[in-house]
Amino acid sequence: MTRLECRGVVAGHGRVVAVRDVNLSAEAGSVLAILGPNGAGKTTLLETIAGLLPRLGGEVLIEGTPLPSGRPVTANRAGVVLVPDSRALFTTLTVRENLTLARRRGGPDDDAVADLFPGLVARWNLAAGALSGGEQQMLAVARALVQKPRVLLVDEMSMGLAPRVVESLLPVVRRIADTADALVVLVEQHVHLALEVADHAIVMIHGEVAVAGPAAELKDAPDRLEAAYLGVQLPPARAG
Missing domain, CATH: 3.40.50.300 (P-loop containing nucleotide triphosphate hydrolases)
Structure with a gap:
């Protein structure tokens, strides 16, 4: 452990x-x-x-x-993975692209992310910069999670x-x-x-x-x- x-x-x-x-x-x-x-x-x-x-x-x-x-x-x-208070997202990339870039082998797939953050499901192809503050925070945590x-x-x-x-x-x-x-x-x-x-x-x-x-x-x-x-x-x- x-x-x-x-x-x-x-x-x-x-x-x-x-x-x-x-x-x-x-x-x-x-x-x-x-x-x-x-x-x-x-x-x-x-x-x-x-x-x-x-x-x-x-x-x-x-x-x-x-x-x-x-x-x-x-x-x-x-x-060790940090989610900074700035969120540090790639704002011109989509939600899916942010996750794909960060994902490590064996990391949670899109379905697992959607289960944890259902609010992102309708936003997969939207640029991160167009998300609300709450959605950006969801994405920042999700991006950290796919790094295992x-x-x-x-x-x-x-x-x-x-x-x-x-x-x-x-x-x-x-x-x-x-x-x-x-x-x-x-x-x-x-x-x-x-x-x-x-x-x-x-x-x-x-x-x-x-x-x-x-x-x-x-x-x-x-x-x-x-x-x-x-x-x-x-x-x-x-x-x-």
Whole structure:
């Protein structure tokens, strides 16, 4: 079973450190939500795991094997696939062409994609740039899936989308983890929707992990989440 580990990861942009000593571990078949306010280092962490940014310290491992720093092609070959918040689609190519270009041998075929994203069925021959925001996000995730990811990194799936669209898309993340034998790492601003589909979650503040635990427990402790976002230390619980 695929396992992703970050051990003491330090990352940033040039000399600006944005991620400090992050440790995490998660396995295929699960969803890990990375939460936190803007500027917390969430996207930087995903880009570092994907090899797009060189690490300034620490290790990223897949099944116990360290990934080289700043080598996106190597990370991708190891099964790490990133869906960026920009979606990065080939906007002049059709939906089908975007999928065909990305598909790896043995990756999900068009029928499997259509089963997961029925909203794309009537759009196969439409240019990606002509799709709605929600449809573009479906295509971005579908394009990642046809690459047969072992670790699927999804950055801000809800970016620019209406809440009702987000509510329909996030459950797909759960289905991917359950059926595609992949670990899904989800950066998301819709905290409670993310916790609905996640198994575990961390909250990052100023580049550090402030809170970590089972998603269900964090969902039931809104005061703990609020304190983490605000950088407030909660008093210890009273005995008795």
